[in-house]
Amino acid sequence: MSTDTTALSGSNKWAYLQVVGLAFLMIGGIQTILANSGNFIAVVCPEMGFEVSSFTFWITCYAFGMALSQLYVGKIWLVIKTPILLTVSFLISIVALACMGLYQEIWQWYVSGFIIGLSGGVYFLVSSPIIITNWFAKNPGFALGMVTIISAVGTAILSPVDAAIISAVGWRMGYLVVAIISCVLVLPFTLFVLRYQPSDRQCKPVGWEPGMETITAGAEDASGTSLKGGVLSLAFVCLFLGAGLCALFGGYQNQWSVAAVSWGYDLSFGATMISATALFGVCAPLLGIMIDKLGPFKSTFIVLAGQLISGLGLIFLHGNPICVLVFVFFFADQMTIVGTLVPLLTRKVFGAKNYTKILAYIQIGIGLIGGFSNPIIASFYEGSGNFDASLWFGVGLCVACGVLFAGVAVFRKRLVFEGPRGGSAGSGQEALDAVVEEEAAVAKTDL
DSSP: OOOOOHHHHHHHHHHHHHHHHHHHHIIIIIITGGGGGGGHHHHHHHHHHHOHHHHHHHHHHHHHHHHHHHHHHHHHHHHHHHHHHHHHHHHHHHHHHGGGGGGOOHHHHHHHHHHHHHHHHHTTTTTHHEEEEHHBBBBHHHHHHHHHHHHHHHHHHHHHHHHHHHHHHHHHHHHHHHHHHHHHHHHHHHHTTTSGGGGGGEEEETTOOTTTTSSTTTTTTOOBBBHHHHHHHHHHHHHHHHHHHHGGGGGGGGHHHHHHHHTOOHHHHHHHHHHHHHGGGGGHHHHHHHHHHOHHHHHHHHHHHHHHHHHHHHHTTTHHHHHHHHHHHHHHHHHHIIIIIIIHHHHHHBBTTTTTHHHHHHHHHHHHHHHHHTHHHHHHHHHSSSSSHHHHHHHHHHHHHHHHHHHHHHGGOOOEEEOOOOOOEEHHHHHHHHHHHHHHHHHHHOO
């Protein structure tokens, strides 16, 4: 890329447009399809005579489809232009959602769920970290935090709108109207704004300095491990399992109402607990700043410690409603691990050379393991008759994840990095130091 002043001056504007565009892609994509699906569950199941547990199995089918999609996602991101890739994959998933308004048999929802996983896996979890880390040479954690907070606010606004639409036109027509709204929110950004890397806009990454020419994910001259060397390493195994186990925390928010009743509260308080968890999204930029300052490893252990304290607090202090709301608010900090820290850890540990492919494989663990979060959490409650058992499981998850992420920190020293021009840069920590010395700016990004 050229170093002219024009390229540098346009970087910030286009970079932050990527942030906004990715947030709207999340609002109209994963948030509309998955997070706001509860608006449909309450009306579809009674009318069609479905059990809630049977009906929501379509979300598990999505998880399987998403995990399968990661086998090819890392490759197609490098060969298909971003506007085409994002637009087509989004349209497939949103059409699969709209078709739910035509269905009569429960298995048809399962088919749509699987299709949504196959297509949504292209952009649901990977688009933000890939594009943000290409566009932000400095402070990518803060940028990812901004994506999170914008999408959280947008989802909070859109959810009651979706509910009102269903109430006004019925759930069958509601699926179509909601899908159209999503298209209006997303397509202008996928077609005209979002791009894989700054050079696609004749720009530089935010915070660019001489020496940062090789930070673009997947570039032939980027530094990092080989694909085989990365995936077959113990560091990968630990990160794969750690990310997957962290994804199990996602099921707690869906079951706070169950916890509330278990502790003697009413369903209204359970709904308040869910809202308190959702509000944690406003902390995302602050967590991003912490990640940029301390690095992804230290930040991961701090977030896990917060998760552990929140779980223990709910176990021992759930008799106090104020304490419950405070702890469920901070319980949501696990979302930072799956959505922000795992991508940044992947890039830091394995480098930029095969980042998109390795990250996609990591997402398989998140999809396969995380897809069972709701039934696993529910099984602990059903087996004991008290939600405390589910929370003790969460405490155990924190410990297990801490051990696995510590393993990533240890085993990364054994990885071999290939230098910017394809030559070996040595092994272990010496390899990383050699690459950092040659690419001084990369060291400052702490990616």
